[in-house]
């Protein structure tokens with residue numbers, strides 16, 4: 016069984032959501048994590064996880080939304096949401112200097128609040144990193160050095176090899192999305208090749224970033240299988256082995272889901 020470690024079920028309509036989940040299960044994607052990008056959407060994610068045993072939630076504020084619902088949430092506010100039994104992680108949070116939708120200092124304060132919430136709750140942090148590799152690595156290292164204890168994964172990895180290596184050195188996990196299947200993603204496949212098997216996860220980030228052969232169309236959790244297949248090609252492993260390895264890793268990182 017595969018697990019889609021990162022999707023946005025709240026971007027599907029209420030009518031189609033059960034069908035999307037059904038199609039995932041039929042494709043062998045037995046569980047999925049729906050992840051909030053604002054506090055409001057995080058509450059919706061919890062509601063969706065509450066009604067389906069195989070759907071879990073993460074709660075947090077995405078860097079692109081860090082200035083949408085001021086002020087930046089405190090670690091305690093995030094932790095309070097995370098107390099729900101179906102919330103298994105914190106996020107998504109991180110830094111996005113590509114879209115630059117919130118000032119850098121606000122994004123960084125938001126990121127640090129999520130790191131501290133992860134430490135308070137003992138839950139892993141799902142990190143979004145875009146064009147901000149140095150600051151992501153620096154802030155993770157600073158918070159660790161400051162005594163914060165937390166596990167993390169770099170979700171939808173599309174950053175540099177340097178950030179992958181820095182994350183791995185800190186014990187982080189790396190999750191690959193449909194970007195891994197794109198013809199031009201040779202560099203990304205080279206990075207996937209060096210990530211140890213015990214640190215790999217897969218995801219869709221649906222409804223965005225549909226893998227080949229659905230590229231350009233709306234993505235959904237069922238399509239995790241295509242990323243897993245390409246990851247298997249990179250690693251010289253069968254899709255079944257990739258499913259087994261990534262599901263084991265998921266349960267280790269997201270212990271509250273087990």
Ligand SMILES: [Zn+2]
Pocket residue numbers: 021022023050107220
């Ligand atoms: Zn996402």
